[in-house]
Amino acid sequence: MHPVIEWKDGAVVMLDQRLLPGATKFIFHRGHLEVARSIREMAIRGAPAIGIAAAYGIALGVAELEASPELDRPGFLEGKFKEIVLAITATRPTAVNLFWAAARMEGVFRAHQADYPRLRRELLAAAVALDREDYENNRSIGRNGQRLLQDGDTVLTHCNAGALATAGYGTALGVVRAAIEAGKRIKVIAGETRPYLQGARLTVWELQEDGIPVTLITDNMAGHVMKKKLAQAVIVGADRIAANGDAANKIGTYSLAVLARHHALPFYVAAPLSTIDPATSDGDGIPIEEREGAEVTSFRGQMTARPQTAVYNPAFDVTPAALITAIITEEKILLPPFGPAIASLAGLRRK
Amino acid sequence: MHPVIEWKDGAVVMLDQRLLPGATKFIFHRGHLEVARSIREMAIRGAPAIGIAAAYGIALGVAELEASPELDRPGFLEGKFKEIVLAITATRPTAVNLFWAAARMEGVFRAHQADYPRLRRELLAAAVALDREDYENNRSIGRNGQRLLQDGDTVLTHCNAGALATAGYGTALGVVRAAIEAGKRIKVIAGETRPYLQGARLTVWELQEDGIPVTLITDNMAGHVMKKKLAQAVIVGADRIAANGDAANKIGTYSLAVLARHHALPFYVAAPLSTIDPATSDGDGIPIEEREGAEVTSFRGQMTARPQTAVYNPAFDVTPAALITAIITEEKILLPPFGPAIASLAGLRRK
Numbered sequence: 001m002h003p004v005i006e007w008k009d010g011a012v013v014m015l016d017q018r019l020l021p022g023a024t025k026f027i028f029h030r031g032h033l034e035v036a037r038s039i040r041e042m043a044i045r046g047a048p049a050i051g052i053a054a055a056y057g058i059a060l061g062v063a064e065l066e067a068s069p070e071l072d073r074p075g076f077l078e079g080k081f082k083e084i085v086l087a088i089t090a091t092r093p094t095a096v097n098l099f100w101a102a103a104r105m106e107g108v109f110r111a112h113q114a115d116y117p118r119l120r121r122e123l124l125a126a127a128v129a130l131d132r133e134d135y136e137n138n139r140s141i142g143r144n145g146q147r148l149l150q151d152g153d154t155v156l157t158h159c160n161a162g163a164l165a166t167a168g169y170g171t172a173l174g175v176v177r178a179a180i181e182a183g184k185r186i187k188v189i190a191g192e193t194r195p196y197l198q199g200a201r202l203t204v205w206e207l208q209e210d211g212i213p214v215t216l217i218t219d220n221m222a223g224h225v226m227k228k229k230l231a232q233a234v235i236v237g238a239d240r241i242a243a244n245g246d247a248a249n250k251i252g253t254y255s256l257a258v259l260a261r262h263h264a265l266p267f268y269v270a271a272p273l274s275t276i277d278p279a280t281s282d283g284d285g286i287p288i289e290e291r292e293g294a295e296v297t298s299f300r301g302q303m304t305a306r307p308q309t310a311v312y313n314p315a316f317d318v319t320p321a322a323l324i325t326a327i328i329t330e331e332k333i334l335l336p337p338f339g340p341a342i343a344s345l346a347g348l349r350r351k
Numbered sequence: 352m353h354p355v356i357e358w359k360d361g362a363v364v365m366l367d368q369r370l371l372p373g374a375t376k377f378i379f380h381r382g383h384l385e386v387a388r389s390i391r392e393m394a395i396r397g398a399p400a401i402g403i404a405a406a407y408g409i410a411l412g413v414a415e416l417e418a419s420p421e422l423d424r425p426g427f428l429e430g431k432f433k434e435i436v437l438a439i440t441a442t443r444p445t446a447v448n449l450f451w452a453a454a455r456m457e458g459v460f461r462a463h464q465a466d467y468p469r470l471r472r473e474l475l476a477a478a479v480a481l482d483r484e485d486y487e488n489n490r491s492i493g494r495n496g497q498r499l500l501q502d503g504d505t506v507l508t509h510c511n512a513g514a515l516a517t518a519g520y521g522t523a524l525g526v527v528r529a530a531i532e533a534g535k536r537i538k539v540i541a542g543e544t545r546p547y548l549q550g551a552r553l554t555v556w557e558l559q560e561d562g563i564p565v566t567l568i569t570d571n572m573a574g575h576v577m578k579k580k581l582a583q584a585v586i587v588g589a590d591r592i593a594a595n596g597d598a599a600n601k602i603g604t605y606s607l608a609v610l611a612r613h614h615a616l617p618f619y620v621a622a623p624l625s626t627i628d629p630a631t632s633d634g635d636g637i638p639i640e641e642r643e644g645a646e647v648t649s650f651r652g653q654m655t656a657r658p659q660t661a662v663y664n665p666a667f668d669v670t671p672a673a674l675i676t677a678i679i680t681e682e683k684i685l686l687p688p689f690g691p692a693i694a695s696l697a698g699l700r701r702k
Contacts, residue, residue: 021654021656021657022654158571189663191571192545192647192655192656193571194543194545194569194570194571195569197655200647200648200655200656200660201655201656204656204657204660205656205657208657208660213661214660214661215661215662215663216644216647216648216656216660216661216662216663217647217662217663217664218545218546218570218602218603218647218664219545219569219570219571220509220542220544220545220570220571220602220603220606221602221603221606221663221665221668222606223603223605223606223608223609223668224602224605224606224665224668225663227605227668230663251569251571251572251575252569252571252572252574254574254575254578255571255572255573255574255575255606255610257574258574258609258610258613259606259609259610261613262609262612262613293567296543296551296567296568296569297551297567299650299653299655300650300653301653302650302651302652302653303372303373304543304548304551304552304650305372305543305551305552305555305556305567306372306555306556306559309551309555309559309565309567310564310565310566310567311566311567311568312540312566312567312568312572312576312581313568313569314572314575317572317574317575317578
C-alpha cells in the first residue's frame with residue numbers, strides 16, 4: 001500500500017482518505033496551513049498519522065520561511081515557529097499524538113534555532129524519523145499483541161486503527177496482521193463507525209487490499225454479534241490514554257467496551273507510547289472534540305435528517321480503565337492496574 | 352399528521368416512508384401484490400403498521416377477484432385467499448403483527464366465504480377496525496406508560512416506534528406524547544438506526560412535526576450519552592415478544608438494553624398485545640430477517656464500502672427478558688417475571 005503520508009520534493013503528500021474507498025487521490029501540501037486544514041477536515045486522521053502530519057507540517061512551515069527578508073531579525077524565527085505550531089495543533093484537540101509530535105519538533109527547534117539552514121534539515125530529519133519510528137512501533141505492537149489471539153479467532157474492531165491511521169501496518173490492525181504473519185487464521189468484523197464511516201470506508205478497504213477476511217457491520221450490530229459468539233476479542237486503537245489507563249478513542253468505543261464486558265470478551269487497546277499522556281491523570285481530563293451536526297444529518301449530499309435538526313456529535317468517548325483487559329504498546333503488554341503499569345514504562349520515562 | 356396508511360376509493364394508500372424526510376409522497380396500491388412489495392421494500396414499516404397494511408392488502412386482494420369468471424367455482428375463492436395471504440405474509444418474517452393480522456382476516460374469511468359481496472365488505476370492515484383499534488391501543492399504551500416518566504426526563508429511543516410505525520400516535524413515542532399531554536416536559540434523543548436510518552429519517556421527522564424536542568445521535572453514541580447522564584430512560588417498540596418476554600426489535604435494541612443495564616437505566620418496551628406471540632416460547636424461536644448487504648454499503652447511491660464487501664445485515668435482534676424493566680401494553684404495564692405476566696393478560700386470552 002502507498003504511504004498515507006510522505007515528504008516528497010518539498011511537499012507533504014497525503015492520501016485524501018475522505019475519498020476512499022471510491023477514489024485514491026493524493027493532496028500535495030505546499031504550506032503548513034494546508035496541512036492544518038487537511039488534519040482539521042480529516043483528509044488524514046488517526047492519532048499516530050496526525051502526529052506524523054503535524055511533524056511534517058511544522059517542518060514545512062519552517063521551510064516556507066526561507067525567502068523571508070526578516071529571517072535574521074531577532075525573535076522572528078521563534079515567533080513564526082510558535083505560530084506554525086499553534087496552527088497545526090489547534091486543529092483537533094483529542095489525539096495527544098499531535099501535541100507530542102509538536103513537542104518533539106520544538107525540542108529540535110530549541111537545539112538548532114540559531115542556524116536556519118541546519119534547523120530546516122534537522123526538522124525534516126526529525127519528522128522522517130518520527131514517521132519511521134511509528135512504523136517500527138506498529139510492528140512491535142503487532143508482535144507483542146498477536147500473542148493474545150488464537151488461531152481461528154475473529155476480531156471485532158472499530159474505526160480505523162490500521163495502516164491508514166499510522167505510518168503503515170497499524171496498531172489494532174497491526175495486531176491482526178502480525179497474528180496472520182505468525183500463521184494464525186484471523187478474521188475481522190469491522191464496525192462501520194458512524195458518522196464518518198472510517199470502518200466501512202477505510203478498515204474494510206485496507207484489509208481487502210491485503211486479502212484479510214473482513215465482514216462489515218453497522219455499529220449497532222455489535223451486541224448481537226457478541227451474543228451470537230461471532231467474535232472472540234475486541235481490539236481498538238486510542239487517541240489519548242490517561243495516566244490511569246482511561247482511553248479516549250473514536251465515538252462508539254465505550255459502548256463496545258461495555259458490551260464486551262457483558263459478554264466476557266477481552267477488550268484490547270493497541271497504541272504506541274506517543275498516545276499515552278502521563279500529564280492527564282484520568283479520562284475526565286481529556287478534551288472531547290465535538291464536530292458539526294452535518295456529519296450526521298447528511299452523507300455526501302444525501303440528507304438523512306433535516307439540516308436544522310439538533311445533533312449531538314462528540315467525535316470521541318472515554319473508555320474507563322476498568323473495562324480494558326490490556327493495553328498493547330511497542331514496549332510491552334500492559335495489564336491492570338494500568339496506573340503502575342504505565343508509570344513503569346521505560347520508553348515513557350525517556351519522553 | 353396524515354395517516355400512514357388508509358383505504359381510499361378502492362385503493363390502499365400509503366405514505367412512502369423511504370423518501371422521508373426529503374419528500375412526502377403517497378403510493379396508491381390497486382393490487383395486493385403491490386402492497387406486498389411495499390411491505391418487503393419497506394415503503395411502510397413498523398410492526399403494527401405492517402399488520403394494518405397486511406389487513407388492507409388482504410381485503411384488496413379479495414376485492415380484486417370481483418370480475419373473475421371463476422368466482423363461483425367451488426374451492427376457487429379459498430385457493431385464491433390462501434395465495435393472497437401467502438403473498439402478503441411472505442414479505443417479512445420477524446414482526447408477528449403481520450401473521451396476527453392475517454389470522455384475523457382469515458377468521459372473517461371463514462365466517463363469510465359463502466357470500467362474496469358480503470365477504471368483501473366484511474374484510475374491508477375488519478381491516479378498518481384493526482386500523483382504528485391500533486390507534487386506540489397506542490393511546491392506551493401512552494396513558495399507561497407515561498406514568499413511568501418524570502417531568503424533565505429525556506428518553507432515548509431507537510428506530511421509529513411512532514406514528515409512522517402504527518395507525519398513528521405510536522408505541523414508544525406514544526408514551527412520550529402522552530407524558531407531554533400530561534403536562535410533563537420530555538425530550539427525546541433518537542438513535543439514527545443504521546442501516547435504514549428510521550431514527551434519523553422518521554423519528555426525528557415526526558417529533559419535529561409535533562414540536563417535541565429531539566436530538567439526533569449516531570447509534571454508537573448511546574453508551575457515551577448514558578455515561579454522561581443525558582438520558583433517564585430507554586423506550587423502544589417491538590416486532591415480536593415471546594411468551595417469556597424476550598423481545599425482538601430493530602437491530603441495535605439489544606446493545607441499548609445491555610448499555611442501559613450497565614448504567615442502571617430503565618429499559619422499557621412499548622407494544623400492543625398484537626406483538627405478543629404466545630406460540631413462541633422464547634427469543635430463540637423468533638426468526639430474524641437478514642437483509643441485503645447493499646443497505647449497509649451504500650446510501651442513496653453513495654458508496655460507503657465496495658459493493659462486493661462481505662456484510663452481515665440482520666434486521667433485528669432479540670433482547671432477553673432479563674434486560675427489560677417493563678413491557679408497556681394497552682392493557683397494563685407488565686413487570687418481571689414476564690412469563691406469568693403475559694399469561695395473565697385478558698386481551699391475549701381472547702385472541
